[in-house]
Amino acid sequence: MKRMKSVPKSYITKVRNFPDDSGLAYEKYGKSNNIRNYTDLEILEMINGIYRDSKTLLADGNYFLELSAVVASKCILEKVTYLKKPTEEDYRTNNHNHISNIRTFYISDYFLITNSTVNRNTQHRITDYLYRIGFLNKGRKDFAGLYSISNCYKTIHNGKYPKDLFHPIKRYVNGLFFKDDYRISDFTVESNLIIHS
Incomplete structure (x- = not known):
């Protein structure tokens, strides 16, 4: 780790x-x-x-989740900050949401997803786990209640989502428990933002 x-x-x-x-x-x-x-x-x-x-993880609801049952993962992206302040034209064209202009991502939650029900859920929150181990940082001021992730890679992975957002699943679930960074590779980002390359 x-x-x-x-x-x-x-x-x-x-x-x-x-x-x-x-x-x-x-x-x-x-x-x-x-x-x-x-x-x-x-x-x-x-x-x-x-x-x-x-291969068991204590999920945020204080119950144990066997990771061999996990088939997918997701995060909920709420806000971002920018390197270059957006103009009115940027807001019309969405140019400001180019991956190279994002400074920091602010997410509300990460989940692991199972096909069958575990503890009355198929979506299992692991945000507190990622914060506990030191991966996520708590947002402040306008971002209170959210967690920050820096945009280090400045890359859209497989044309689907910012690569940095998959990193905690890649390293602290897949790599840590399975020694295979892509063991759980079905990953989605839920957001109202459209970030493009």
Whole structure:
């Protein structure tokens, strides 16, 4: 994993010494029933809801989702900021929404999608998970309640969606759990914005 928010070493030690109080589901979804068989990194991952051995993730509704059941993913894009301030002509022609002019994307949610119902849902929110591990940043001021992603690639992937928006699914679901960046490749972006190349 590229990055993950850390916790104090004392907290990991506390989990290791008092596993029954930790709330971790390592006995059910982990590699061992003995907490002492886990590295600090593995405990940190479980604190963040990641159980790689069973390919299970703690979804935002506080329930476990087996990722082998996931068939698609999506995000909801609400707003963007621009490198060059749009003109009235840009608003008429949508020129301002050229991928090379986008500075930052602001999304409200990410979801993993299953064909069958899990915890009474087929769409499973993972926005808090992506924030917990340090991928998403909270928006401020006009963007309060949203999460920001920088437009680093400035590319429309397969002519469908901005490449940066797929990145958290690519790295923190596909890569992390399956070691295959495109294991879950059916990805959609729901938005009123039309971003073009």
